[in-house]
Amino acid sequence: MKKIVLLGQPNSGKTSLFNLLTGASQEVGNWPGVTVEIKEGKCRIHNETYTIIDLPGVYSLSPFTMEEKVTRDYLLEHNDIRIINVLDANHLERQLFLTFQLWLLGKPMIIALNMMDEVEQKGVMVDTEKLSSITHSPVAQIVARTGKGLTRLTDMFVLDTVSTQPNHPLLNPEFNLIHPLFSQIRNRIGKDKKDSTLDFQAFQLLLSPDLLDQKQHSLTTSEITELKKSIVNWEQTHHQKLSEYLYQTIYTWTKSIETQITKYTREKPIAQSLDQKMNRFENWILHPWIGVVIFAVVMFLLFQAIYFTGGFLKGYLEILLSAINRGILHLQSPLWQSFLSRALLQGVGNIILLLPFIFSSFLFLSWLEDIGYLSRAAYVMDRFMHKLGLHGKSFIPLILGFGCNVPAVMACRTMETEQEKIKTMMMVSFIPCSGRLPVLLAMCGLLFPRSAGLWMFILYLLGILISVLTAFILEKTLIHSPPGELIMELPPYRWPYFKNNLKSAIQKTKQFLVKAGTIIFLVSVLIWFLSYFPNPSDFGGSTSALGTLGKWVAPVFSPLGFDWRLTVSLISGFVAKELILSTVSILFNQSAGNMTGLFAFFSRGTLLAFLIFQLLYTPCLATVASIKNESHSLNWALFSVIWSSSVAWIFAWAIHFLV
Amino acid sequence: MTKSLEDYLEKIYGLRLNLAEIRVKDIALEMGVSQPSVNQAIKELVKLEFIKHLPYSKIELTQKGLEQAKMIADKHHVLKSFLVNGLGVSEVNAEKDACLIEHIISQESLEHIQEFMSKLEQDDCSKSYLQEEMSCENAASAIPLSRLAKGEKGIVLCIHGGECIKKRLQEYGFLVNETIEMVRNISNCPYLILVKGYQIAIGRGIGEKILIKPVETLSE
Ligand SMILES: Nc1nc2c(ncn2[C@@H]2O[C@H](COP(=O)(O)OP(=O)(O)OP(=O)(O)O)[C@@H](O)[C@H]2O)c(=O)[nH]1
Ligand SMILES: [Mg+2]
Numbered sequence: 001m002k003k004i005v006l007l008g009q010p011n012s013g014k015t016s017l018f019n020l021l022t023g024a025s026q027e028v029g030n031w032p033g034v035t036v037e038i039k040e041g042k043c044r045i046h047n048e049t050y051t052i053i054d055l056p057g058v059y060s061l062s063p064f065t066m067e068e069k070v071t072r073d074y075l076l077e078h079n080d081i082r083i084i085n086v087l088d089a090n091h092l093e094r095q096l097f098l099t100f101q102l103w104l105l106g107k108p109m110i111i112a113l114n115m116m117d118e119v120e121q122k123g124v125m126v127d128t129e130k131l132s133s134i135t136h137s138p139v140a141q142i143v144a145r146t147g148k149g150l151t152r153l154t155d156m157f158v159l160d161t162v163s164t165q166p167n168h169p170l171l172n173p174e175f176n177l178i179h180p181l182f183s184q185i186r187n188r189i190g191k192d193k194k195d196s197t198l199d200f201q202a203f204q205l206l207l208s209p210d211l212l213d214q215k216q217h218s219l220t221t222s223e224i225t226e227l228k229k230s231i232v233n234w235e236q237t238h239h240q241k242l243s244e245y246l247y248q249t250i251y252t253w254t255k256s257i258e259t260q261i262t263k264y265t266r267e268k269p270i271a272q273s274l275d276q277k278m279n280r281f282e283n284w285i286l287h288p289w290i291g292v293v294i295f296a297v298v299m300f301l302l303f304q305a306i307y308f309t310g311g312f313l314k315g316y317l318e319i320l321l322s323a324i325n326r327g328i329l330h331l332q333s334p335l336w337q338s339f340l341s342r343a344l345l346q347g348v349g350n351i352i353l354l355l356p357f358i359f360s361s362f363l364f365l366s367w368l369e370d371i372g373y374l375s376r377a378a379y380v381m382d383r384f385m386h387k388l389g390l391h392g393k394s395f396i397p398l399i400l401g402f403g404c405n406v407p408a409v410m411a412c413r414t415m416e417t418e419q420e421k422i423k424t425m426m427m428v429s430f431i432p433c434s435g436r437l438p439v440l441l442a443m444c445g446l447l448f449p450r451s452a453g454l455w456m457f458i459l460y461l462l463g464i465l466i467s468v469l470t471a472f473i474l475e476k477t478l479i480h481s482p483p484g485e486l487i488m489e490l491p492p493y494r495w496p497y498f499k500n501n502l503k504s505a506i507q508k509t510k511q512f513l514v515k516a517g518t519i520i521f522l523v524s525v526l527i528w529f530l531s532y533f534p535n536p537s538d539f540g541g542s543t544s545a546l547g548t549l550g551k552w553v554a555p556v557f558s559p560l561g562f563d564w565r566l567t568v569s570l571i572s573g574f575v576a577k578e579l580i581l582s583t584v585s586i587l588f589n590q591s592a593g594n595m596t597g598l599f600a601f602f603s604r605g606t607l608l609a610f611l612i613f614q615l616l617y618t619p620c621l622a623t624v625a626s627i628k629n630e631s632h633s634l635n636w637a638l639f640s641v642i643w644s645s646s647v648a649w650i651f652a653w654a655i656h657f658l659v
Numbered sequence: 660m661t662k663s664l665e666d667y668l669e670k671i672y673g674l675r676l677n678l679a680e681i682r683v684k685d686i687a688l689e690m691g692v693s694q695p696s697v698n699q700a701i702k703e704l705v706k707l708e709f710i711k712h713l714p715y716s717k718i719e720l721t722q723k724g725l726e727q728a729k730m731i732a733d734k735h736h737v738l739k740s741f742l743v744n745g746l747g748v749s750e751v752n753a754e755k756d757a758c759l760i761e762h763i764i765s766q767e768s769l770e771h772i773q774e775f776m777s778k779l780e781q782d783d784c785s786k787s788y789l790q791e792e793m794s795c796e797n798a799a800s801a802i803p804l805s806r807l808a809k810g811e812k813g814i815v816l817c818i819h820g821g822e823c824i825k826k827r828l829q830e831y832g833f834l835v836n837e838t839i840e841m842v843r844n845i846s847n848c849p850y851l852i853l854v855k856g857y858q859i860a861i862g863r864g865i866g867e868k869i870l871i872k873p874v875e876t877l878s879e
Contacts, residue, residue, distance in 0.1 A: 059830040059831065060830045062826060062830075064823070064826075064827055090856065091855060091856040091857060093832075093855050093856070094831075094832055094855045094856070094857065097830070207826075208822070208826060243822070243825070243826060243829070244829070244834070244835055247829040247830075247834055248834050248835065248836070251832070251834060286843060286848075286851070287845075288845060288847065288848050375860075379848070379849060379851070379860050380848075382848065382849050382860075382862070383847050383848060391862060392849065392860070480747060482743055482744055482750075484862075485861070485862030485863075485864045485865045486849050486860055486861060486862040486865075487827060487828070487831065487859065487860070487861050487862070487865065488859070488860045488861075489831070489857055489858065489859055489860075490851065490857075490858040490859070490860055
């Protein structure tokens with residue numbers, strides 16, 4: 001099967017194109033560094049199946065961060081691939097910089113000029129024919145958001161064009177100063193093998209002999225030392241740094257192409273883009289203080305929007321579920337009645353009842369990611385993050401954590417140092433994800449019926465506060481790191497493409513439903529089973545199997561005022577956060593819409609302590625696993641479990657004591 | 660040259676990056692000493708031909724002075740980064756200790772520390788900007804990025820710092836001779852710079868390493 005790799009600078013629209021080609025809905029967002037992992041998908045064109053591969057965006061092929069290494073290594077390790085180089089046609093000069101390097105790989109390449117809608121709106125025309133003749137590659141203009149121009153691009157898949165070596169611009173006269181050095185290295189590494197990437201490797205060695213690891217080239221350490229000597233020689237002869245010379249000459253080349261192939265057709269653009277309109281507000285948005293206030297307001301509005309839309313949609317589901325409930329009550333068999341109403345309706349149904357909230361939180365987050373605000377928030381927060389030994393970039397995973405902690409932990413790959421990465425991960429695990437939403441909603445509705453939305457916001461703030469505190473303590477104790485420095489591109493504002501936001505929200509909601517149908521269902525059944533047997537008349541009582549088990553663990557939580565049933569809920573919540581609500585509903589026979597029955601068992605103080613405990617205690621199993629994967633250390637995964645549980649315990653204890 | 664003269668020279672060099680012109684009172688203020696004692700030191704530095712004393716008590720480094728000062732500043736930087744990044748000493752104490760050590764350390768020890776640090780920083784890109792590499796030839800006429808106000812343009816003259824950070828900046832388009840525009844320059848916040856049509860936010864620490872020439876002076 002033919003493999004086609006999507007490559008381009010960050011935020012150029014690779015994943016948008018990937019989704020378009022494969023029908024997937026991988027994460028798209030308007031900031032650089034959304035994709036951190038290799039994603040594969042299939043696409044069928046002209047009766048042929050292709051494997052499409054989406055890689056993290058890179059500015060060039062010298063690897064600095066982990067996700068850049070992923071891309072570079074993939075390219076060097078796979079031979080039988082074709083490349084689609086996705087370019088943001090708004091800024092060809094910088095975008096073509098990568099094209100220059102990809103071309104050296106000597107692999108079949110198609111150039112996709114993306115964002116043509118924006119380019120056209122600016123009144124710019126791009127001469128694709130000319131670009132094609134300069135680069136010896138087919139060129140297509142596309143709008144990866146909407147799919148415009150897609151067929152012209154896919155038609156090119158069947159062409160077999162390999163940009164042949166002699167044409168590479170590196171061999172042009174403007175690069176003649178390095179020709180001797182280049183061929184010297186090329187001959188050396190190519191002594192005894194045939195490999196199409198030799199040119200590329202030679203170029204990389206010239207550019208950064210230090211940065212390459214041994215497996216990328218076949219030179220010995222002494223040969224590298226020799227190479228460095230020749231570079232120093234070269235630099236002395238020509239009175240400039242070799243890498244500077246290379247960068248400058250490549251940029252001169254890209255600039256000249258840009259001028260050759262673009263021309264303004266109109267004096268003025270048809271309409272102002274969102275980016276131009278927002279320019280007026282930029283002073284406020286990026287203001288050191290006002291910017292922070294704006295961020296708080298944005299988050300608050302986000303929560304209100306989630307709460308409002310979710311509540312609106314929830315009403316319909318409630319009607320449906322109560323109808324089902326009435327049906328169940330007609331059943332004769334007490335076993336079936338108990339099973340269906342408890343395990344199914346209370347365990348799974350209650351979670352599904354809150355589905356609208358989850359859906360709308362995904363929808364609005366996706367909207368926020370797409371507009372281009374996240375990088376700005378990161379910019380504003382940079383100076384605060386410095387106090388934690390971090391910088392603004394770490395802020396983006398934190399916001400992603402509101403959706404789900406797992407991808408947020410993975411987003412920490414864009415951090416440059418190990419210390420920053422670990423610290424950010426530890427922060428992420430305190431950000432209340434959408435899985436904690438169901439319990440939060442139900443409990444806030446119960447404890448603060450009139451101002452539930454506001455209280456949810458406050459609780460989220462508490463989560464953030466503890467997250468910051470954690471990083472602060474880590475900075476002062478275990479991982480003190482000299483503050484790294486921010487280098488980050490601020491993307492232009494773009495109107496979110498609502499169709500894609502909706503698609504992505506639906507996709508994530510589907511995943512959530514799958515989770516409800518599998519893991520949540522299974523654990524609910526298990527909880528029901530252990531409550532029902534051996535003594536159906538004492539359902540969920542102290543003589544049930546669950547009661548016997550639960551009482552073993554309960555003493556740990558009895559200082560907080562929790563009984564064994566709350567304890568069991570918390571334990572099941574470790575599997576998936578939604579299960580806290582399921583288990584509480586099953587054991588106390590409550591519905592998520594109205595849990596006032598809980599007051600019969602607990603005081604307000606205890607319930608509040610429970611609410612705070614579940615907000616802060618250990619991240620779910622999936623998050624812990626991904627912390628372990630990403631940090632390559634079981635210790636950090638355990639640390640996050642133990643630390644967060646201890647913090648939660650102390651907070652809950654204090655509240656139980658005070659209230 | 661005495662320790663205190665070295666300190667004066669280093670301070671003048673440091674001030675030069677931030678002020679358009681340096682006067683005796685600036686030095687006194689910065690070092691927390693009286694103006695007469697500054698005058699005394701200045702006299703000696705003039706005698707050594709490290710600085711020139713211009714009218715209106717303005718001070719300028721000579722070529723010889725510039726080189727000497729660079730050497731001292733370089734030493735200071737290497738030592739400090741060794742203390743902070745190599746050993747984990749706090750910024751504040753590292754700064755103080757580097758000030759003391761720099762006057763007495765032997766050339767050999769310094770070279771070894773330098774070598775050690777370059778090994779340490781090789782695989783850790785974000786930090787290597789701390790490793791100063793004072794090799795800008797045209798740095799004498801350059802000012803640091805921080806002096807560009809909002810909306811002003813400058814031409815990059817050189818980028819100090821380790822290879823690694825340099826390469827990253829170059830990838831974003833910060834090349835020698837590139838014209839860049841300051842979009843935001845507010846103290847404590849990262850700079851926001853327009854380069855090759857993109858807005859790039861860069862931390863102030865890195866920003867200090869980019870030396871530029873304002874565009875107006877070019878047209879004169
Ligand atoms: N106007 C316009 N916007 C686009 C187009 N293609 C993508 N976008 C937007 O550009 C942004 C980046 O798109 P992505 O597909 O996430 O870019 P990417 O190249 O995968 O980015 P990384 O994964 O960060 O490297 C998103 O906000 C998209 O909605 C296009 O053709 N026109
Ligand atoms: Mg992507």
